[in-house]
Amino acid sequence: MSRMLVTGGTGYLGRVVVRQSAAIGHTVAATHFSQMPPDLPGVIWLPLDVRDPQVIEEAIGQLRPEIVIHTAFQQSGPDLMPTTAEGAGYVARAAAAVGARLIHMSSDVIFDGELTRPYREDDPPAPISPYGLAKARAEALVAKAHPQAVIVRTSLIYGFTPIDRISRFALDVAAGRVSAHLFTDEYRCPIYVEDLAAALLELAGMSYHGILNIAGADRVSRYELGRLIAQAWGVDPADIRAGLSATTLPPRPRNCTLDITKAQALLRTRLRGIYAVLRDLGRIEEMEG
Ligand SMILES: NC(=O)c1ccc[n+]([C@@H]2O[C@H](COP(=O)([O-])OP(=O)(O)OC[C@H]3O[C@@H](n4cnc5c(N)ncnc54)[C@H](OP(=O)(O)O)[C@@H]3O)[C@@H](O)[C@H]2O)c1
The missing domain is CATH 3.40.50.720 (NAD(P)-binding Rossmann-like Domain)
Structure with missing residues (x-):
């Protein structure tokens, strides 16, 4: 040690x-x-x-x-x-x-x-x-x-105890406490x-x-992530509005997908994608992904 x-x-x-x-x-x-x-x-x-x-x-x-x-x-x-x-x-x-x-x-x-x-x-x-x-x-x-x-x-780093700031934002958007669009063209690999x-x-x-x-194995858009997080917390994602990063100023990095092949070969720790994590934690039922 x-x-x-x-x-x-x-x-x-x-x-x-x-x-x-x-x-x-x-x-x-x-x-x-x-x-x-x-x-x-x-x-x-x-x-x-x-x-x-x-x-x-x-x-x-x-x-x-x-x-x-x-x-x-x-x-x-x-x-x-x-x-x-x-x-x-x-x-x-x-x-x-x-x-x-x-x-x-x-x-x-x-x-x-x-x-x-x-x-x-x-x-x-x-x-x-x-x-x-x-x-x-x-x-x-x-x-x-x-x-x-x-x-x-x-x-993006997320978790449940306590909730992280990205998930908190998604829940606020889903519940209408914050008015925002979540981007369908901005991709990340949340871990x-x-x-x-x-x-x-x-x-x-x-x-x-x-x-x-070192990132999660699933590439998801901000919109998909927001919907998943809402579902994981038992909040209806229907009110989450989709938007485009491409039309937003100042410009934001849109596709930051990370290739994690090297880390997956090196480490025993599983770098689970968000779908696997939410399924493993019993936060979503069988879903695609
Ligand atoms: N969160 C994400 O989604 C994400 C994504 C990609 C990379 N990262 C990287 O992962 C790392 C951790 O992120 P996080 O979200 O866990 O960070 P975080 O929750 O915002 O915590 C930041 C930490 O930095 C400390 N800090 C701030 N200013 C400081 C200063 N001047 N001197 C010493 N300590 C100071 C804070 O201390 P106090 O709280 O005591 O003030 C706190 O412990 C960062 O390097 C970040 O760039 C994060």
Whole structure:
């Protein structure tokens, strides 16, 4: 078992990584920023701002983790670049300095979504949004500071306890609390948070380095995803309206389907598509997919 550090331990993915990690016997330290940390037996919590390189160096220098899983980020706002890009570079540099294995979380929105086949690990970033730009810069900084790092590109992360923000939005749209169209021409490969965390922990114990796509096996449109989520929560999806990403400004990456062949060959953890997850959890009856 290893000494593990999870940045963004209060985040949606981070919490599950921390919980699973402690459950399999790792010694877990985790960071929080604006939220109070949850009470998880045996987990050491430390406040950390990834914009501050000195604080990161000191924290990682003292903890001397063998594995760092970096999930902390900001999706927008003035702290986007300092946190999401520069902060990732600082974490990578500090992890490299103590010889820790690093798993850095990246995103499918580093792509413009215009490719007509699924994106592979060797496809170069081509971001079209500020968030995509920050995540692409983070990848470059991480690779430079820690050449042995694993850069995991993933897709929409969903779960049930608690509900994630994408599912919450879909339920709000289905119930008419929010007025929005869900796109029929924007494709992603949503991954169940428990599967993603398990895959990351399996990867932590391996020697693989470089980029790896880890996403769910099903490619679905935002509209299809919204309908599925509504059904999974027992909400009638009939009122979800369909729209087109192609006619929306600013432009959004439309087809960010990730090719997960490599991860499927490498990992024992099943990267289930959303249909399989919802069936396995008994949230939908037999459906196509
Ligand atoms: N969610 C998705 O659908 C999705 C899709 C693709 C890729 N990803 C990637 O997966 C990772 C995790 O995403 P998530 O949705 O689980 O994140 P999240 O729930 O938004 O959590 C973000 C975490 O970052 C921490 N944080 C924010 N600013 C910080 C700062 N300046 N210093 C230190 N920590 C800071 C937050 O701490 P506090 O809460 O304590 O403030 C929180 O723990 C991210 O790298 C993201 O890019 C996510």
